[in-house]
Amino acid sequence: MATIYDVSVLAGVSLATVSRVMNKNTKVSEKTENKVLDAMKQLDYRPNAIAQSLASSRSNSIGVLVSELHGPFYGAMMSGIEAELRTAKKHVIIAAGHSDEESEKEGIEFLIDRRCDALILHVEAVSDEYLIELSQGSTPIVLINRYIAELKDSCIYLDNQLGGYLATKAMIESGHTALAYISGPFWKVDTQARLAGYKQALAESGLEFDPSLVYEGDYLETGGSRGFQALMKAERSFTALVCANDEMAAGAMDAARQLNVEIPSQVSIVGFDNIILANYIYPKLSTINYPIAEMGHMAARWVLRNTYKNKSLSIKNMFNPALILRDSISSL
């Protein structure tokens, strides 16, 4: 591969001049510029991004850490980020954290070692303290779906508790008083917030919170199925089921069908996230909208504004969940 040196020789100028025409930061006479451009074309020259990063200590690439590379939620998030950054000619380096502390740290270190100009993180397992310390470092970080008071300006988050509240409230307003809940893993922060919203809505309506009506799932279809089966076997019956995400809701609906319980006439279901799937299962799933693609865009804009100094961009940190009514809830 041709290097900047080859170009300079062929163009009959110095290294520095070639560098200048690439970076357009210093004036170069038109004549020289053309000579250089020609030489580049002839040699099919492509700058070595690695060497550029080393010399300039900026890589024009942003590190993104997601829990998984698959799944509708992370997919939408990555797409949102990439779309925004692409317009600014910045690139994305993605790593997976697998909701595991070691992996998340490893992923973050990989991205930092790669000299990413900034990091967009969707992390679940690392502690607030770790993140606060990380933010002292030289690589700027943005957090998605996590709120840490000390870092609030670099958090792009959803009011998860409000979401849980809205979902539950929708059931209560439809006349339900026996509401089961399929939760995500209890240790996750967003799980806790959503569950808190459920409790809040119950309390507000004078309904008692019954731990035997909540099942700890895994945010996957299988967890939803198992949860539904478990809940049906338990002594307390219910007419409404709120699920901490759509995938578990889909799993629960599947299990319901197998147990011959009809949705929504016998059990109403509401999900959370509003993934595309929610609109294509039957009956169409009522859910809480989580504007994750939009939030991905916003996180990217944060980077554009703060790291690349594009001050014309405005940032919104908190996003609101909203109830989306479809066909999986019936009135009692």
Add this chain to the structure above:
Amino acid sequence: MATIYDVSVLAGVSLATVSRVMNKNTKVSEKTENKVLDAMKQLDYRPNAIAQSLASSRSNSIGVLVSELHGPFYGAMMSGIEAELRTAKKHVIIAAGHSDEESEKEGIEFLIDRRCDALILHVEAVSDEYLIELSQGSTPIVLINRYIAELKDSCIYLDNQLGGYLATKAMIESGHTALAYISGPFWKVDTQARLAGYKQALAESGLEFDPSLVYEGDYLETGGSRGFQALMKAERSFTALVCANDEMAAGAMDAARQLNVEIPSQVSIVGFDNIILANYIYPKLSTINYPIAEMGHMAARWVLRNTYKNKSLSIKNMFNPALILRDSISSL
């Protein structure tokens, strides 16, 4: 951030020695090694991956190009690749090609400029010639879901025609003789192969191919819905619908519901890909299994074997589609 130089000073050894203990390729006395290790720990030293790449001209990272960062198909593919590479301590840099020639080339160049040790490509818009030329370059490439005779050893592909054939055959064997088809964009190679399989099955059973029964979709739910509506309006009626992927099948089922046509009693439907969704829509979608996660693993193993010289790994280039019977096909 501490550099190798800081470490060498603190440990009282030379740069080279520090480098040696990092790379474990030359013998270093235990005593020196410990001094160095201590110094590293004290300084919280992390090697600069960029500098390493520049000096060694290998980056330990593999570039992956997918059409989109979202979507169940690409999600599964990226996950498969990442999982395999992670075990070998290699990392992944992902770019999106958006099924557009310019974007795909841009993405590939980005990855090459980043000095990826190898590229795993799921490309649709670039020509065979481009890829053949690319493969002459110094960065090894593997192709997923694409077969190019000249590059066959580095292709990990599915027999798409066989898949289309199997899907169609399943309908015919269930007694259907009027089969509609919702296709992907005609310009895509896999689209053509799947459609060819459909034609092949028809021909084999003496059924005439009727172009008015095929609709050109976009591989998205919306395309499936629109396709179903269009097909229903056309003069020729049909009792079976084969869709070139599951997402369009889901869209078609949704449209069917709105038009009050019952699945599968009035119209049988079969999809393609076997994405998770297929198992959670109602009725459960019969489809063609596309082992994309497995193929992602295999592509990664190809890299491990060929680029990183792990010869103990064996490679399988062609994968077979298989019919998965669920509830969306009824016998006539």
Add this chain to the structure above:
DNA sequence: TTGTAAGCGTTATCAG
């Protein structure tokens, strides 16, 4: 086993 020094391909600072 260890040190010296020449790169790797750019950027960026200084002179001119």
Add this chain to the structure above:
DNA sequence: CTGATAACGCTTACAA
């Protein structure tokens, strides 16, 4: 406006 030249942080012959 252009050219030398010193970094950037690390690897890797070549010597010792």
